[in-house]
Structures are given as structure tokens and as C-alpha cells.
Amino acid sequence: MQLALTPDERAVQDVFVAFFTNESPPEIVRAAEPLGFDAELWAKLAATGAPSMALPESVGGGGADLAALAVVVEEAGRTLAPVPLIEHAIALRLAHAADLDATTLAAIASSNRIAAIALRPAVGGTAGLVPAGAVADVILVLDGTDLVLAEVPAPAHAPANTAAAPLADRPLGGAKVLATGAKAARLIARARAEWFALTATEAAAMGRQVLQLGVDYVMERTQFGVPVGSFQAVQHGLADASVRIEGATLLAQRAVWALDADRPEANELAAMAHLFCCDAAQQAAAASMQFHGGYGYAEEYDVQLYYRRVKGRMLLPGSPGSQYQALADDLLGPVSGGAS
């Protein structure tokens, strides 16, 4: 049992706190809207090796585990960095797990190209609203019972969406089959779990930061001659939100650990972490906005940037209701359709 960052992880954290604080300030985040992607920032991030850090060294990666990648993801989440770090990193790992030939994989990993996974199966030869689909030229998706890889130029355009997410429908064209049947299902389930766990990490980090904006604001803003943060009603709302964020962070950490350790409960924990962390982050954003008063609703303040993006993280894999039902199938067994 060891529930603090390792010295190596702390070193990674130091580097990426500085990187994202310097390279992804709110002006950059705002300038990247509506697409939600900054090519220059992506090139800088790629130069650090972070996007391929969780691939084995034998195929040009950094040989890191998901826990180390999660440290980077936290900082990207904290600063709302407009880069498809999670989608790309997970797609590379999926391609590797599906035995994509090393040359092709290394070519994708070592350039500024972007890969993405579709969280939902393709319908009629199209992967719908793929996260990072607007900027990725490599798409991995479950098509029927096949796991396929499609290489097609990115549209570089996303339909207008509240989360400023670079999502897009992607027709698959002449996609290459990487795996079939049970193997394909197992691989995509694992990749989805990795996306869930890292997105949970990211959402919890977003929630922590938007809550901190609220705390900072209520300490600074005075009404009735005193700081707004000295009112008990305000304090209790912030306290409740922060307890949920702390609980969310621990659940996300446990999901990442379970995936790295190949624990049998890993996929379930990842799905649970995704739901709880996104929910906690939405509550944190809502509390922060409320306690900002009218200014929190103004576009000029950063709270709304978080409020909208957190919703995107929750809805990208499907409605929360459908996510709960999928988890219920895992935890309680499928619906029997029978009576007692």
C-alpha cells in the first residue's frame, strides 16, 4: 500500500505543472474555441514525449504506466489544455495491444499525427461524434464485431458544441481490421476503461481547479462589508463540493492503479470513477458559478469554461443513464427478463 505519488511521479508532476501553466493559460484555451484544439500546443506537448509516454519503449514510447500518464492528464485537466492527450494516448495503447505492426505504430507515435478511439460502435460505416475525431487522422473503432483502424484526413472542423470539444462524425472508408470477435470486444473494453479512468482523473482535476477559482473569488469579493467566503451557507456549499472532489480523486487513482495492476475489478472501477468524477466536477463547477454571483455567468470569467467542458466529459461515452445501465450489467448481472 502506497497512496502518495512516487518520487518519479512527483518529478513528472513538477515538469507538467510548469508546462501547462506556461503553455495553456486561459487565453490559449479561449483562442482554441470553438474547435477546442491548439496545434502549436499539441506540437509542444508532443515534443515532451507525453502523448506516447504510456507506450512500450520498443515501439517508440516512453515505457510509462497509466499512473504516470495520469499525472500529466491532471495538469492538462487543471488548465483545460486544448489537446487530445487522453484519446491519442489510449488509441496508441489500443493499437499496440491489437498488434498493429510496429512500423505503422511508430510512425503514428513519433510524429505530430493524432489517433483517437471511438467510445461507441460504428453505425452504418460511420463512427459518430468521436472524441478528438475532428483532429485525428487515425480512428480506432468497433465496427460490428471487428476492431478496425481507419486512416483518413482529419476534417479539422467540429460541429458547434457546448464543450468546445473537437468531436466529429467519422466515415470509416477502407478501414483495416485489427482484431475480431471476442478479442476485439476485450480490447475495446479495456481501451474504454482506460479512457474512463483517465477522463475521470481529468474531470476531477477540472473540478478541483474550478472549485479553487470559487474559493479564491469568495475570499476576495466582499458584500455587506465582509468577504462572501465568511458566510456559512457559502462555506458549506464549497465544503460539500470539495469533499466530493477528494472522494472522486481517490476513486480515479484507484481505477488507474487497478488498470495498471490488471486487477479483476479494474474495468468496473474505471466506469464508476468516470461517472462519479464527472458528477463531482459538475457539482463543483455549479457551486463555483453560483458563489461567483453574476460574474460567474459572464463569459469573461473562467468558470463557464470549466462548466461547459465538464459536461462534455460526462456525455461523450453516452448518456449517464446508459452508463449506469452498462455498469449494472457488470455489477448485478444482465437483466434476466424473468420473474421470481
Next chain:
Amino acid sequence: MDFAFPPHAEAFRTEVREFLAANITPETLDVSDGTIHDWDLHQKMAAKGWLSGAVPEELIPPDLGGGDRDLLEMAVLIEELQLAGAPADGLGVAVCVASMVLELGNDFLKETVAGPLLRGEVLASFGYSEPESGSDVAAAQTKAARDGDHWVINGQKMWTTLAHEAAFVILLTRTNAEVPKHKGLTMFLVPLDAPGIEIQPVWTMGTERSNATFYDDVRIGDEWRIGEVDGGWAVMKAALKYERGIAGGQFPSAPLLDAAITYCRTTTDADGRLLIDDPTVREQLVRARIDIEVCRGFAYKTAWMAAQGDFFGVEGSMTKLFASESYKQHAHWILDLMGPEGLLQHGADAAPLGGSIEEHWRHAPVTTIYGGTSQITRNLVAEQHLGLPRARR
């Protein structure tokens, strides 16, 4: 990070599970007499050395034995007791009071109080709250007046739960009314058979019996004092750290959810469909399970911090707040699933699962009150975790 307990603690988990499977009976879990504590289970755990095992090794006198379980093993024990729905309050009180006495008490108290507590022979009860002071515990008015080598105690305590089963009460008293309230308090261990003590039951909605205890010219020797005269607040703060790892309260929802799943697998709705197949029911069961996993994260983090020797304060408060508030909500959801049958109580023939879910629903509200109300806890989180100023109240 590594969320797995070390092998010795997992081996201990197996031992605890086997012990509980062999020793938890319907009588152990029956609270209809108003007393959650179960002497039989308590003494069997004491015989296993699990009470003295939980006390920090450096505090254990050689003749007492014990101190051989670390805080991760204790966290495992407390988790398993809660998952089984077993009564663990007696264990928590015994370990906490014995540890206080062993750290701060004199030789007389170590021999008279700590030894019997850790051997499972006696229990203690907390005498902090009063009719006029609950959350504002430092406002205690029960008076202790010095009389030579003796003290004379007059006053009343509330919520002295287990006092009717206990040999001692740990009593927070006012010894100086001329100084700020925190600076005029003194702590005593008081034998509950001393002349002048009266114990009256306070029955609660949760069936559980608590007590009011009355102290009328109760005369005890100075050897029953723990800590300095007017140093009672320091004793209370020192006692807090012994709640590390044995505090419990992280998994109240676990046995409730188990019961709910059993109920939903065996009960049909008006259309003849099993409740477990109803999407709304499934979502609520999953939500409760996720909350329990969040509690597990908090429980493991606080256990690990304690094992590192970190004094956790606000982390424990956050755990308690989340676990108790979510438990109360789960109890509502789950009772609601049952419709009118949910109203039936233990003893009614048709009560589902012997009325256990209804008992959870009645028990849940006290968990957001005792041990620090949710409101006091939010104050602590706001001040200690978020750095906000003392609230305007």
C-alpha cells in the same frame, strides 16, 4: 500508487472473515433490546487479542500483552466488521479510552481501567455532551470541585450511550469558570457504580438506547483524574488521534446495499417483473455501490495515513461526512423501492428481510449527528481544507 493492503493484512482479513462467519448469529445482529453492543462477540474478539492488538505498541505495558496488530490490520478488521454489519462500537470505545489512559493516565488508571477494557471485561462510555452543550462541547457545565484529595462532581451528561453496560464514564468537567471555556475543563474516569450516579434511558427512533446520566455529589479520589487540572481540552485532543484507524463509520451502506440487492432479486413488482430487472432500480443500486467505493477510497487513504504516522484530521472529517450523508440517502432510496412493505418492522411476519432495511432507515439519521454533526464537519472542511475564514454564525 498501490491501493492493495500488504499480504499480512490480507491474511488477517481472511482470519477475520472466518471468525465473523463462525460467530455472527441472528442474536449478534438483533438490536431489538436497544443495545447494539454484543458482549459475546466483544469478548471473543478480546480473547483473540484484537482489542489490545489495536493499541499502539509503545503504550502497552509488558504484563498486558498485545500491541501486535498494526494500523493497516486494524483498518481491515474495522472494514470487515462493518461489511458484516457487526456491532463494533464497543471495540472502538474500548480501544480509544484504553489508549488515552495508557498514554496520559497514572498507574492506578492503567491497572483499573485500561487492563479490564482491553481484556474485554468492561466497557466505557463517553461523557462529553450535556443537555445544553452538544456541538459546543467545550461549554460543558458539569462541575468538579476539589475537596482535599478528592473531587465532588455535580451535573448531567447526555448521550452517554452504553453507560448502562459500562463500568466507567470518561467525564469532561468544568473545574474553572473564571477562564475562557476551553481552559477550565478537567477530565476524569468515573466508576459508574459510584454513589450519586443515576443512569436514565433515552430511547431513540433507531431503537437504540442512549442514556442521560446524573451526577449528584459524586465523590471520587484524585487518582481518577486523567491529564492536568484544567487540561481536559488537551486530553480530548489527544484522544482524537486514537480514533485513527478504529473510528469506523466508513461502510454503513455496505450491509444495507447487500440487503437491498437480496430483496430486489427475490421480489416482483405489480407487473410480475423482478425489481432487479427494473432500470430505475438498477441505476440506484449502482449509484449506492459507487458511493461505497468512494467511501472505500477515503477509508484506505486515512488508514494508510495513520499507518504512516500522519495525524489525519480533516480527511477523517471528510470521510465521516460523505459516508453518513450518502448512507442516509441510500436508506431513503432503498426503503422507497419497497413500497408499503417497506414500512413493516422487525416482528411483523411479512416484514421483508426481518425488517432490516427499515432498521437501517431509522438508524441512518443519527449518523449525520453523532461524532460531529454534518454542519460542524462542513465548518471544519471549509476552514481546515479550503482555508476559508471562521464562519459568520
